[in-house]
Amino acid sequence: MDAAQSTSAVPLVQERPSALRRWGLPALLALIVALPLLPLPNFWILQLNYIGIYALPVLGLVLLTGVAGLTSFGQAAFVGIGAYTTAYLTVNLGVSPWLTLFIGLALTGVSAAVIGGITLRMSGHYLPLATIAWALSLYYLMGNVDALGKYDGILGVKGLSVFGFELGQQRVFYVVVWSLVMLGALALLRLLDSRSGRAIRALAGGSQMAEAMGVDTFRHKVGIFVLAALLASVSGWLFAHLQRTVNPSPFGIRMGIEYLFMTVLGGASHVWGAIAGAGIVKLMEDQLQVMLPKLIGTAGSYELIVFGILIVLVLKYLPDGVWSFVDRRLPRQPRAVDWRDAAPLPTRLKPAHGEVVLEVQAIRKVFGGLVAVNDISFSIRAGQIVGLIGPNGAGKSTTFNLITGVLDKTSGAVRFRGEAIGGLSSRRIAERGVSRTFQHVKMVPDMTVLENVALGAHLRGHKGAISAMLRIDRPEERQLLREAERQLQRVGMGDLLHEQAGNLAMGQQRLLEIARALCADPALLLLDEPAAGLRHKEKEALADVLRSLTAEGMSILLVEHDMGLVMDICDHIVVMEFGTHLMEGTPAEVQQSPKVRAAYLGTEH
Ligand SMILES: Nc1ncnc2c1ncn2[C@@H]1O[C@H](COP(=O)(O)OP(=O)(O)OP(=O)(O)O)[C@@H](O)[C@H]1O
DSSP states (O other): OHHHHHHHHOOOOOOOOOHHHHHHHHHHHHHHGGGGOOOHHHHHHHHHHHHHHHHHHHHHHIIIIITTOOOOOHHHHHHHHHHHHHHHHHHHHHOHHHHHHHHHHHHHHHHHHHHHHHHTOHHHHTTHHHHHHHHHHHHHHHHOOOGGGGOOOOOOOOOEETTEOOOSSHHHOOOOOOOHHHHHHHHHHHHHSHHHHHHHHHHTTTTHHHHHOOOOHHHHHHHHHHOOOOOOOOHHHHHHHHHOOOOOOGSSSHHHHHHHEEEEEEETTTTHHHHHHHHHHHHHHHHHHHHHHHSSSSOOOOHHHHHHHHHHHHHOOOTHHHHHHHHHHHHHOOOOOOOOSSOOOOOOOOOOOOOOEEEEEEEEEEEEEEEEEEEEEEEETOOOOEEESSSSSSSSHHHHHHHHTSOOOSSSEEEEEEEEESSSSSHHHHHTTTOOOOOOOOTTTSSSSHHHHTTGGGGOOOOOOHHHHHHHHHHHHHHHHHHHHHHHHHHHHHTTTSSBBBGGGHHHHHHHHHHHHHTOOSSSSESSSSTOOOOOOHHHHHHHHHHHHHHHHHEEEEOOOHHHHHHHOOSSEEETTTTEEEEEEEEHHHHOHHOOOOOOOTTOO
């Protein structure tokens, strides 16, 4: 746990990235560039153009559904907005397609912001159902408006041209399509590897942990919903000028399901899975359309039946998609350590030693008929560790959740550094300098330990998604990562920076949560059972860390069942039983109390 000791464990010279990972991306790019130069028949170039056009909305779904866990069946409708905007404006008003691209993007962005603003507060199965509802509405809108040609659509859309030079439907068009796909993929990769990206990746696990780290989860959800829609809109623009006609059917719910299928098949959380998924589905669809009637002997949409069966098989046997299959086989490349000389992040002004930091005044929480927390009061001064103990079900975690804003209290007041914080959201409370860990560890298992901990420093950075995509967030990013490494070293995990968090043992996961909470530079730290799952030595080390924190002026509220640890490190202990305040005092007073002994033994007192 000694910082110097941990530092020495950190590999200062990073492993050399594997050749496959290093050259994989340039090789893919080279292949994409080389394909139109090869003597491929035009049919195949056209197919590749369609694959690229499908890959764009699927990229959006990778972000929205694969990474953030927000299922949308409505992506095809946004493709439709892009396609119809350019078709209508170029055919009826003679506007340049290079202008209609941006008009389409603006229209799609506004529609997505409005639709997302209404639907993204829903969770569980309500969200996918809502996306189906508006996807159907947009489809019927396209099919019923006279100006848009009803179900016949708009004919005679021109191809793209630059200074009179027609881009056609083949090789030159291919360059435009695949440049846009590569730009989209690059933007997403950059976004995911950033402050905003970590926040987005935390969304899939529910909003509680992300909000406690100060992430505005709703804003991030609407943001990625709009971004996904914009990628779809670009796809629609390309589609209209390749196809030269638009009608509602490619933008209906069936296509919405197909985009989702491409996403899952490719590997929902992998950016490159979008291209794999779009490619496999498009090629299979075409091949099945030709082969099946020959095999069966009659014409018909048999490919849809085969597709249905395939979806079920993929969901059953390859739930992480084709790309994860590839990705697992590629050796991991640890991220280059480039943050060690970054400037330290500014820190907040800490309360003076002995100042009252937290005052809990008669807080109460009633669940139906159960009074889970019954008029509990206590306070914490700067530099104190206060233990909150009691038998199972005493109301400790509920008290924790009332202080941190996860639950609304029924009555009472909570003041932090003199300010009433009862009624504020957990994000607002986090902003004021209250940081926490969870009884059941909440982390992003497929992010590295370093990235998970850097999420704790979210409020100490300001750069957003656009800065990340343009890569102008790097100086700040280095500061955040430097802080994350510093806190990991503090809890003795400096040699696990690049490990996937999901691979950690339970004790290490708890230490990760403490490092993440410390990254927020809190004045008050709330730890919910931090020693659960820790071995004896780890508990001793944890006690040392907590003591060193209080020596720096940090205040700690500790919920813990390990009485040895509680008695060893707490300055003051509050004992709860059946939601009520049983007693409080020094560890010695609590240990000698017959009431406390009776509460733990379950006898009358
Ligand atoms: N969301 C909820 N709805 C209804 N009852 C709840 C809810 N959360 C907690 N309770 C009840 O409130 C009481 C206090 O629970 P709480 O989890 O706060 O206890 P605890 O002291 O943290 O217990 P443990 O040590 O087992 O974690 C329990 O009876 C529990 O069943």
